[in-house]
Amino acid sequence: MKCFLRYIGVVDTQDKIHHVRLEPGLNVITGKSSTGKSAILEIFDYCLGSTEDTIPVGTITERAETFFIALQFPSYFVVAARKKKSDRCFLLEVQGSDPERLLKLIEQPKAFFDPKHYMPLADFKKSLGRYFAITLENVDEDPYLKAAGRNKSATPSVRSFSSFMLQHQNLVANKHAIFYRFDQKEKRDQAINHFKILMGLVDEAYFDLYRDHEVAKYELKKIQAQIPKQEQRKEAAIARYNRFLTEFKSLAGIPLIDATAEEIYSKPATMLKMISGRSVKIDVLSDQVETRRAELHAQRIVQLIEKRQLQGQMRLVNESLSSATQFSLSMTAESLPDSIELSEAHCPLCEAPTSTPAMEANKLVSAIDWLNDELKLSAYARESFAAERRTIQESLDKVNVELRRIQADIQPLDEEIAKLKTSKSIDEQAMKAKLRLEIAIQEQVDKPESELHALEKILRVEVDRLAGELARYNIKDRLKTLSNDIDAKMCEIGSEFDFEATYKPSKLRFDVESFDLWYQQNPSTRVYLRSMGSGANWLYSHLALFMSLHYQFAVLSEKGCKIPPILFLDQPTQVYFPASLDDAEAFDAKELAKQAKREEAVDADMTAVTNMFTQLAKFCDETGEKTGVTPQIIVSDHADRLTLGEGYKFSDYVRATWRTRGFIAEM
Structure with missing residues (x-):
């Protein structure tokens, strides 16, 4: 998805605009503590439709009236905004690609943020989702959810992006958690289930096919379960016909009809008509009664002995x-x-x-x-x-x-x-036998055998047809390919970061079906983040994974990927400078190292920090050259005036420096 964040800002209670202009590629917002750096990420999340207002309480929340973001697409802007503590959201499309013209419009907030463009949160998320081609109404693979009394699964929305875009201060180097909102199992499961949709591997037609396939398989299984019962019914009916035919022959001395029980079963209506038209004739010279009686008595003796x-x-x-x-x-x-x-x-x-x-x-x-x-x-x-x-x-x-x-x-x-x-009637008992046979055949006619075998054949063809349609999506192989591509890129990126020697060369692995991340120590041993030790290892594992994911977002942007490559990193250098307070008018690495009691490591720490920013800038540029889509990485941090390597200048990426003022300037 070719889209990046152009503006993020606040309209204060005096209708003044406070904003940061951002560019594709690396963007750095630097400053001292409590100036609003971390609020940037929270404002973006809030304007993207978060149900919670998690913007840090302080000057911003005291003086803010409306928060807004402006997303730039190739030929238009989409502005999303929300008043603080509000469930109604603003959404407006502005044609053109001139950011200065858009800013001039926003600087007239009363006219621009017209109440008619506000809508309920649920409608807002659907409307915003249309710009990212997220319009699915049903992504359930189980066609019987409603019948079972369960709610249908949540469909993907722009909220699904946040897990892939946001690395909060307490998450960017966390050894226990990797993705935003994954502390809630429901949110985690949704993000994993929606991943193949957001990556453009499947669409709504896929889920329609999947449900049709499940229904066809269910109906086929149901028919197949009925076939043995029908066979039993057939065997029982034929056995009854044989008994009545034998009984009639025993009593009358001659056969009732020149047909077998199987033939009667195969043509019940025809045979019933034929049998009903037959008159009962008795052969008084026949010994069939006694012969039959002897057979039955012999059978009874055998059964009685066994009993x-x-x-x-x-x-x-x-x-x-x-x-x-x-x-x-x-x-x-x-x-x-x-x-x-x-x-x-x-x-x-x-x-x-x-x-x-x-x-x-x-x-x-x-x-x-x-x-x-x-x-x-x-x-x-x-x-x-x-x-x-x-x-x-x-x-x-x-x-x-x-x-x-x-x-x-x-x-x-x-x-x-x-x-x-x-x-004195010699044919009465034979007539009864004939009548019992007619009644049995009539029961079959009244409850005809369904064409189960023919129906089974039709359903099997339908199941195979739908399976073939699903196979065209080739989900398993495409997911495997995507997983391999993510792993390869992680190893490439990870090799450029300052991992401990134990984890070099980089052998990071990511499971796209469980979202687990680990270091593959050897073919049989996985080392998960929680066991790796060292905040630097956790940080670089996060960075390698998210940079690799955003590389895929860029690569697949023309192939249906719906996630724009926009990544927020909030204070990644805290691993090296975990100072609780930075209120100096300039970034001082030695002072922060002193607070963290890391004076002896300050030079090595600064080398690692400058390398990290160098790799972030390099990643954005190289990805843009290879894919035609430049990822946007927005870093909020204390670090400033760094000397980057490979010809990159830190000042080229600084979009705001808040040392003498904050996001909202003092009045």
Whole structure:
């Protein structure tokens, strides 16, 4: 995203403008303590839509009326502003690229900051986000969030930028934290989830595809789960048809229809019509009834024998389980020792030492150990018996089902004789068998089999199609490439900073999926910041990471990256000059070193500080040359009048010096 911060300022209660003009590349705001250097970062964050007003209390907050920032795009400016302690925000686009003309407009604050351009904070963030192509309405990958009663995920906004832009005074050299707002798990998770969106790797169409893919996979899985149930239903129906066809043939002596049960199932409506039109004919010379009766009685005997065997096994298991339980209860009811100690033993008659009690004690210990093992064994036995009982009961249930089926098949054969004696009708029982078959077929017709296999094929094609569409985004490989590029740039940048010798050459690594940062000591050992030691190492790790990230923001600015390469560093030299008070009219490194009790290291510290600023300036220039986008690094610090290396002049980057005045001059 080709955009940088042109102005940051304050409109005071007297309608006077106090501002700092900034440029692409390195910008330094230097000055003594309590002049408003740190407020620069907080004003930017506040005008970018922060829900909190964290601008330091003091002269600025006492005299400020409105805070504003002006972002410069290639052909226009976007001015964002907020009154102090307000939830309404100002947003205005100003055409042109002349910063002087824009400043003249802002210097008429009553006319420029027209109330009609103020809006609620939520609307402001959406409106400002449009300038950075952040217009996503739904980034949920789970299509069933709403059905589950959960809120949809937060969408990216300009607030997502702050974690990548702001390095506060208490963060820039922190060994426990790296990113702004990551102390809140929700904010951390959001920033990580939004990263691939902000980097332009995915768009809203990706999330639509992802949700459609999840829905298709869910529907396919649901159909596949139903297919086995349908197969079971089919098997049960065919088994019923076979029973009724066999029953009819047994009673009538001839087949009802020249078709198998499988054929009836495959064409239920046609077969039902055919069977309904058939008249019942009886072959009185047939012996099918007795043949069928004999078959069923033989089957019943086999099942009954198996049932009796299973009942015998169940009785033995129940007795064993009862015995094991009773043994355990009787043993635990006794108070049994688990150890014994003996003092030196002597014969009661001659006082001679004897080992007999010790030998007996050893036997007792062995007995105790055996008993404890038996008690444990009984618990194992009880569990084993219980499992065996469950298995036998399942087998018994299956046998009983089969016995009930056989009895049901025998019943109409037995009833035939009784019916013949009373009604003298020889075809009544056969008619009943035919009717039962018709009723069973009608049930299938009323509840037809769904075309699950055909639907499964359609859904599988859709799942594969959507998977192919998602594969075009190539997220995994692109994230891996991005991760490798970040690591390579970190190592290149880190090699120019004054890390301790232990961490040279630079082998910093960053995980784009967890946002962890570490030094890769060897292939199997990671050294995280908290274990590195030395504030300088923590500072340079932060700088190397953020400079590498901003290099990627510049590289990918034409490929969909939405984050402008704007980075705030608040007092990075505190690692070397951690003075609590700097109120001199000029920066004095020796005095600050004295306060920090680092007089002996002042020369080395100054070398490190000047090198740091040199590398920041060099990074901005080289990135601009390679990518066409110059990152903007805004440093607020005490350091001043430094002698940089490689031909860079510190004074070229100083945008404000607040030694005799602050951001807002004294009245």
